[in-house]
Amino acid sequence: MRWDALSREDCSLSKTLAAIGDRWTLLILREAFLRVRRFEAFEANLKIARRVLSERLALLVEEGILRKVPYQERPVRQEYRLTRKGLDLYPAILSLVHWGDKHYPSKNGPPVLHTHLACGHDFRAMLSCSECGEAVDARGVAARPGKGRKARVAATP
Amino acid sequence: MRWDALSREDCSLSKTLAAIGDRWTLLILREAFLRVRRFEAFEANLKIARRVLSERLALLVEEGILRKVPYQERPVRQEYRLTRKGLDLYPAILSLVHWGDKHYPSKNGPPVLHTHLACGHDFRAMLSCSECGEAVDARGVAARPGKGRKARVAATP
DNA sequence: CTTATAAGTCTTGAAATGAGACTTAGTCAA
């Protein structure tokens, strides 16, 4: 399958990855969550090729994940800020960060610590159920096809 | 930066994405969570090029995210199953799926519904604090550098 | 024998990426 066909699959993960699933986008968004907003700052922190950065930022704006906000005129300069849709990616990104903390630990402990402002503690991201509030893991969930889902091949029962 | 240098960055997200951050791997893992285990089944569901699938599966095994389990001999046939480390990716993947459900909705509702076996309800993934159990969002978290973190450029205060 | 199956490997042309030079529109200091 070609990558540009992914967004037309009837799967939410495919659609999500069509928007943010290339090699650089999540790293760009990590920077955005750390309040990096300017082209040169993204470039310096990520050591990403300028052409690729330019292209990805444009795509993220088009997708409504970032928006361009002018911070000066003459010459016009824009910065990139997370939209509501962008901020909604936080749980996914924090889960990936904590997975890395756990499975690729560094000698000195995690490179970034996260404090929950409401309770004041450093914490790990936990997944919980929107209905009962209890913790959830892979074994505690059953996936069922929703409407219009295509047939699939050979899932072992 | 070259992609193979990513895993040496002192950032957990970089290390995570070095393992699973290419264009296909999360889709392969989605299939694995849906209990797809065989080469031809991954290929048929994903329409991925065989060479790429072969390479990605090998990398996931090397990373300890999948393991090969023989399910017959003569001829030897292996299937791919999630390890503990692989299962630990569930929160991140479910968060991405639910982000797609929300921001790229289909007419008939989500293509896959998730039931929390413990309480019996269909649910959405929520991020909560490991310390106090309350819900967490991007605005409610402060990131602080841990030890040995390199200097960064131009995060707007 | 011939065909079928599962799990790959190989080949080739197309597309994406990395590195870095170049461009544009303006400011600032001498």
Place this chain on the structure above:
DNA sequence: TTGACTAAGTCTCATTTCAAGACTTATAAG
């Protein structure tokens, strides 16, 4: 007013990765 500097890109070209599909290996079934 010339020259250096800045931010945000764009452009070029060599290298790398990918998509599509033919080919391979080991075995069983008819």
